[in-house]
Amino acid sequence: MALPSLPTRPGASVLNIEDILRHAVRGRLRVPGFQRGLKWGPRHVEELFDSIVRGFPIGGLLLWKQPAEAAQLSFGPLVVDAPAIEDALLIVDGQQRVTALVGCLLHPDEQPIGGTHALWVNLATGAFEVLREIPSSPSPWLPVNVLGQRRRLQQWSRSASFGEQTEDFVDRAFQIEESIIRYELPAYTVEDASPSALRLIFSRVNHSGVALREDEVFQALFGDTDQPKPLDALAQGLHEETSFGMLPVNWLLRCLKAIAELSPKLQFGEHSPPPPELLASARTAMRAAISFLQREVGFFHASILPYRFPLIILARFFHLHPKPHPRSRTLLTRWLWRGALGFVHGNSSHASVASHLGDIDMDEHKSVQRLLERVPKQSPLPSAREAWYGQAAITRIYATSMLLDEPMQPEAEATWTRPALLAALNEERGLAELFPSCLRPPTSGSIAIAARAFLPTGVSTQELAQASDEVLSSLAIRGEATKAxxxxxxxxxxxxxxxxxxxxxxxxxxxxASPDENDRPPVSALLAG
Known part of the structure; x- marks a missing residue:
């Protein structure tokens, strides 16, 4: 596949930070669709401004000049209603820095507190820090957004009062403002470039420094500028079709590599692009895998899946065997439960993924048998007295067990239907909130699994205690537990x-898991073999 080129060389220029602020406010600076989201935290922002004041280089900008429609733009906390413009500058490289500069220097709050861009400078020490509360007065701390607008700085200077240090602090503020606003960045501007060329530039630029995550590079390199990012679209589509929950895009990418038979250690790139039909094939295979998990295995939502590792293996299996034999489905259910109980599926290293994927070929029944050989038939059952941790496999196994017991709603005395359960699990609340403690613990700290029940509607302890025996039994509360x-x-x-x-x-x-059952393949496979 021929790689795209630029028809003309990029133009080199210099932009100072005052230019950047002016372009941002006027709506000329834009973010192209293939860009990743904001990743910087407070430490990155603090170090950026510290580097500027010290005169350190902070890297250049790569801009793409082209027409842009009217749009509402966000630079951190600053929102700009941008008009349609013929010579917009789309930020191909430098989004994190530009957003930090604009978001801090033009922060809309008079005294910004909390959030990545609530940056202040200590006029006594010169230190920059994102503050979580307004400093006591008088204080040498000055909001950085005062430095972004000369009129505000002048107003502040007329009312500043620091005793004998007032003159020094005011002078320091103007010095810092000058060093920031006049700071110059090299900028390359690309014109008459195709979107594919810009995506390739974006990919190479972000592999040469601090690399983006593999899934972010994939989204940029193989997505369309006017369409949702491919992995985001795949995650959203699967969720809408199954209500399984939004799967992380980095795990979906691992599933794509399994389907494409690309080594887990390798990456899709300009010289090894994904097959054109890969996303459609992945959607079909993943939908079949998720349906299998929901209907037969019992892990009907991503939040209660003990480990994500099996998703990768099932993606390959259902891609090669879209309609497996009923016996294969039964044996795969055993493989999943045994692997979770034995903690085998907790190892999702590249080596583990590669070895498991090597078990799967066009022979469906031998593939299943090879997978079963990797997990113990029987493992000790975990204790329900273990502490509840929402990300732990033991917690999720017990949560699955509670949900499969068809719990009832105490206030309605009605059984939770599967759609209602999925709706509750999709409310983006943590498992701990959906499974609160039935009683207030006597001491602070972790709470045992056995103390919790599926009560997402916020039933009080008193209301739960007054529930009928039928409701309590559905919540695994009976006998001595009811009395207690x-x-x-x-x-x-x-x-x-x-x-x-x-x-x-x-x-x-x-x-x-059927630990005491025979794991033989179907009789038809034995006769054929």
Whole structure:
């Protein structure tokens, strides 16, 4: 595939920070669609301004001149209603720096507090810092946005009062303002360039310094400027079709590589572009894999999936075998549960991914058998007295068990339907909020899994204690656990309920992991082999 070139050489010029501020306010500076989102935190912003004042180089800008439509632009906290313009400057390289400069120097709040761009300068020490609260008065701290507008700085200087240090601090403020506003950056401006050439430039520029994440480079290199980013679109499409939740784009990229049979260690790039049909193939395979997880395995939402590692393996499997034999689906369910219980699937290294993908070929049944050989048939069941950590596999396994028990809503005395469960899990709340503690713990610190139940509607302890036995049983609360709940005895409740949860998990594991069952392939495969 021939790589694009530029018809004319980029023009070199110099922009000072005052120029950048003026272009931003007038709506001339824009961000192209293939750019990544803002990644800088307070430390990056503080170091940028410190470098400017010290006279350090902070890198150049790469701009793309072309017409742009009217749009609302954001530079951190600053919002600009930009008109249509014929000679807009799209920032190909330098977005993080430009946003930091404009967002801090033109911050709309009089005394900015909190957020990445709430930058202040200490006139006594010269230090820059993003502050979380307004400093006490009198204080040598000055908001940086005072330095971005000469009129504001002059007004501040007339009312500044620091005793004997007033003159020194005012002089220091004007010196810092001068060093910032007059600071010059080299800029290259590209004209008459194709979007593909700009995406390639963007990719190479961001591989030569502090590299972007692999998924960000993929989105820039293989997306269209007027379309949603490809991995974002894939994540959104799968979520809309399955309600499984938004999968992280870096994991989706690993799934794409598995489907394309690209080594986990390698990257898609200008010399190894993805096949044109890859995204469509991935959507089909991932949709089948997610449907399998939801309907047969029991992990019906991403937030309760113990490990994401199996997604990569299932993507390859369902790409090669879109309609696997029912026996294969049963055995894959065992593989998933055994791998989670034995913590085997917690290893998502490139080496682990490569070895597992090597197990999968066009022979469906041998592929499944090879995967099963990698996981123990039986593992010790985790204790429900373990502390609840939303990202931990044990927590997610117990959360799955509780949800598969068809919990009821105490206030309505109705069973949660699967669509309602998915809607609750998709509210972007953490598992700890969806599974609150049934009783207030006597001490602060971590709370045991057994103390929590699926109560996303915010039922109070008193309301829960007054719920019917049928409702409580659906929440794995019965017998001694019910007595302890109604007596508000936290320790007794955890002890009694842990036994119930462990009993229910043991039954679920017996059904899904089937440690005592024969793992033979279907009879048809045995006869054919």
């Amino acid at each position: 709940l109604r007596a508000a005895d936290f320790d007794a409740f955890v002890t009694a309920r842990a036994a119930i949860l462990e009993e229910r998990l043991e039954a679920l594991v017996s059904l899904r």
